[in-house]
Amino acid sequence: MIYDSNGGKWYKGNLHTHTTDSDGAKTPEEAKRLYKSLGYDFLALTDHFHVNEPDNCDGMLVFSGAEYDWAKDGCYHIVGYGLKDKPRLVKGDLPQKFIDEIKRCGGVVTLAHPAWSLQRPDKMVELSGIDCTEIYNSVSGYPYSPRPYSGNIIDVATVMGFRATLTAADDSHFYGDEVGRGFVYVKADELTEEAILKAIIKGDVLATNGPFITCGFEDGYFVVKCEKGCKYVQFFTSNYYNPDTTATGGTVCEARFKIKPGKDKFIRAEAVDFDGKTAYSQYYFIDPPKKNF
């Protein structure tokens, strides 16, 4: 857990983890011990078509979860965690059924690794009930796969109406290079399953490979504060061109983007530190200007 400059508490977690209960290289107990030793506050065990019993580990919360995949007309991997009941799902069920059943069991629904799945934005918009999607998935990156980053696909889907909290996760399988590369900080008053899940649904989440940032609107600007200073910050809006999307030079502790109401429908930011690690803000939506009649 870390504090932001306003005293807010941000808990660290990995929300996508495999074990020997499916195709992961560590047992649930070993996986829990590893993430606990790395300083994580919460962990979701999300084996393929297998629901783990929630079982906390020395003060680290462990959520029950599972991942359901479908690959016929396109590829969909749907992760659910915080389950209060076991989803009644089998291989061959449709992606929307995965989502509906996870919801029935009180779980949080994540559309996993869109870039790895070569997800089509027009198909993402058709899904109903998605809470989160992974802008970064560690095991979809080097040395296992070439597509860890899904920002471009999610941007297009968001222009088309898709809405989801952005997360980052290891999707641990091999327990090699992917461990610790992608994680979330969740802002909550206390470390309980209820508080963490509620904050995730609300979007009080920072997806990151390491750096910590906070963001918000201030006097017509979107402002990003980098707690330890970054090499550069880039802004992503619903427009394909903006002249002022990069803040760089020296150590960037604060970056500002002037909102153009009526032009930019959303904004998000990525802050890259001097080790090349990135923090990914949530999407912030800009209300259209009120018309004066």
Ligand SMILES: [Zn+2]
């Ligand atoms: Zn997957």
Ligand SMILES: [Zn+2]
């Ligand atoms: Zn997975």
